[in-house]
Amino acid sequence: MKKISEVSRLTDNPHLNLYHLKGTNRVGKTLNYYIASRVKNMERLKLKTKRNDPDGIIVYSLYGEKRDRVVLVRQYRYSIDDYIYEFPAGLVEEGEDYREAGIRELKEETGLSLELIDADLMFEKPGFMSVGMTDESCATIYGYASGTPSKKGQEDSEEIEIVLADREEVKRILKEEHVAIMCAYMLMHFLQDKEPFDFLNL
Known part of the structure; x- marks a missing residue:
């Protein structure tokens, strides 16, 4: 053993x-x-x-009157010396609820506000990011974003472009760009499902 x-x-x-x-x-x-x-x-x-408390938070949100665009960030990452498409995300601070962290991170990275969907905890449960090399885990929250995109809350160390992608742009991103794997899986749902958040109603 x-x-x-x-x-x-x-x-x-x-x-x-x-x-x-x-x-x-x-x-x-x-x-x-x-x-x-x-x-x-x-x-x-x-x-x-032996506990899986989330280190970070990922925000899957839709934008626009028709809720037909998904909020992404195109971010420079040192590990690949290149840009990659991701959902807005960040670390949960000491003593902070992960949902509060997600609302804060979305605002800081994109300037947008989040109306949370009250999803079953099974959909928010923290998942391990790359368990062969790290114990880092992230929870996921879902909702509808509103407001005017802004970079004012971004840190000096961050190099982030805000992307509000419709289905055609999502197809292009999946075909041509670097995409974080958790984001890619959700974008596949976004492309195929008439109502992208229908899976939360199981």
């Missing part, structure tokens, strides 16, 4: 750190594994708490 016997923190950064896991694998041989985590304290690693 696999067993982790020791965890050590290798970096000291504000938003993401590298941890070394030591132990034995399923056949009893020495295991050395490395993970990244958003937590600032080893005792809060999910492998220790």
Whole structure:
């Protein structure tokens, strides 16, 4: 049986750190594994708490009188040295409810306000982002965005373009652009479903 016997923190950064896991694998041989985590304290690693509290939040929202456009951001990401299409998203602050975090992040990144849909918790449940290398998880919230797009709330470190995409533009983005995988799956629903949020009524 696999067993982790020791965890050590290798970096000291504000938003993401590298941890070394030591132990034995399923056949009893020495295991050395490395993970990244958003937590600032080893005792809060999910492998220790066994809890899946969301580190971040993703906002899937529709825009316009006909609610026929989806709110996206085209953001520069250092990991690929390129731009990628994503939903507005961000980190949940200490003591902050993830829904409040989503409303705040949408406002900061796009200038838009969010009317939340009261979805069943199964649709908002935090999911792991890339579990082979990190314990980071994000919850998803849904709603209708309104207002005038603005970059005023964006941080200096952010390079974000606000995109209000109709179905034709979404098709082009999926065919031609880099798209975050969770965003891509939802955009496929947006293309195919007459009412994009119908799946929330299960």
